[in-house]
Amino acid sequence: MLLVKAYFDESQNQHVPQSYLTRGAMRKPQEVPARIPPLLAAMQGLSVEIDTPRDHGMNPISAVHDMGYLRFLESAHRRWPEDWGAEVMSNIYVREGNPMRGILAETAYYIADGSSPIGPHTWTAAYTSAQCALSAADDIAAGQQAAYAICRPPGHHARPDAAGGFCFLNNAAIAADYLRKTYNKVAVLDPDMHHGQGIQEIFWDRDDVMYISIHGDPTNFYPVVSGYEEERGSGKGYGFNLNFPMPHGSSEDFFFEKVEEALTAIRLFEADVIVLALGFDTYFQDPQAKVAVTSEGFERMGRLLAYTGKPVCVIQEGGYDVDHLEINATHFFKGLLGK
Ligand SMILES: [Zn+2]
Structure with missing residues (x-):
């Protein structure tokens, strides 16, 4: 497989949560x-060009997100009183019965x-992170x-109308x-350590x-509150949502049993293309890890994806062991690209 381009823009790193x-x-x-620097270094090591994303505007974003939520995200920090905390955050979480009066109520929602x-x-x-994903999709x-979209902030927990x-x-x-728009059937494979409830x-x-x-x-x-096996979708979507939760402390072999099951489901679905929500937080030393994937394991995952013969749009999700992100990303892409 050939990887020509990865997408990232420096403005993504102006998001600095406190x-x-x-x-x-x-x-x-x-x-x-x-x-981010270790992920960029991995691309440089593999001679992959890093480009800034093209702007696709709001339409592909509002196709999956609620417009009220998007207006909130865009305006919340401007509307947040200066004598409150430096960041928009709430200690109140109310959705049902929230009259949505004022920025604090909107934040609670x-x-x-x-x-x-x-x-x-x-x-x-x-916004720029989403444009990286769209540029990779292009x-x-x-x-x-x-x-490869080097998405930061990541995305798989973002629900139609809520950040998290x-x-x-x-x-x-x-x-x-x-x-x-281009393909009839799209499979989203998400082997990040956490369930992508969004x-x-x-x-x-x-x-x-x-x-x-x-x-x-x-x-x-x-x-x-989500990610259990019995969550399978609804209506005509029943059976098109598959969750493989792993017991905490699972081995790398167990993780790969689940990866094989997932790839079998993708084959049976006859997906035209795979969107990979790639997390490196399954790495055994990651602060979020509940399984024990090694650097070589990421290479194996890359190889298994290449064997599907389907195009792979890689979207960066989690991975918080900064010291090992470069080696893990390098291993994954070596596997995917057959290097
Ligand atoms: Zn994660």
């Missing part, structure tokens, strides 16, 4: 700009958890075998929906986009 509230404690943010604060540049960064639509899990716009879902929700009742997620058992693990 807060991360999880499991009863304020912790150091993990989804930080330092994640549109931000789902304590890991997705909005700073002054978050909208621009998230390359796949034009007949390239592989393309470090995510604001659902880059993989935006790319998958956009690829439907992608699941967006394609829940659709049979033209299959969503398959391999992730840590969500019992007491983000996103906690």
Whole structure:
């Protein structure tokens, strides 16, 4: 397989979260700009050109997100009183029965958890990150075998109308929906450590986009309330949503059993193209890891994807062990590109 281009723009790194509230404690943010240089270095090491994304405007974004939510994301930081905290965040979470009066009520509705604060540049960064996904999708639509969107902030936890899990716009879902203009059947494979509840929700009742997620058992693990096997989609989308939760402490071999099952489902679906929501947070030393994937494991995953013979639009999701992102990304792409 040939990878011609990866997409990234420096403005994505102006999103610098200061807060991360999880499991009863304020912790150091993990989804930080330092994640990017190792990913760029991996591309340089493989002689892949890094380009800035083309602007596709709002239409492909509003195709999967609620317009009220998008207006909130774009305006929230400007509307946030200066004598409050530096970031838009809430300690109040109410959706049912929320009259949506005032920025604090909107924040209580549109931000789902304590890991997705909005700073002054978050909208621009998230918008540009989505444009990277769309630019990679363009390359796949034009007949390239592989393309890589270095999306930061990541996207798979972003629901149609809510931010969460470090995510604001659902880059993989935006790319998958956009690829439907060119292809009849799109599979989204999500082997990130966490269940991508945003992608699941967006394609829940659709049979033209299959969503398959391999992730840590969500019992007491983000996103906690979704990602269980019995969630299979609804209406004509029933059976087109597949969840493979893994017990915490699972081995690399167990992870690959699930990857093989996922790839079999993609073959049976006869997907024309794969959107890969790629997380490196399954790496055994990652602070989020509940399984033990090695650097060589990422190479194996890349090879398995190449064997499908289908074009692969790679969208960056998680991966927080900054010291090993370069080696893990290098291994994955060596496997995918057959180097
Ligand atoms: Zn993750």
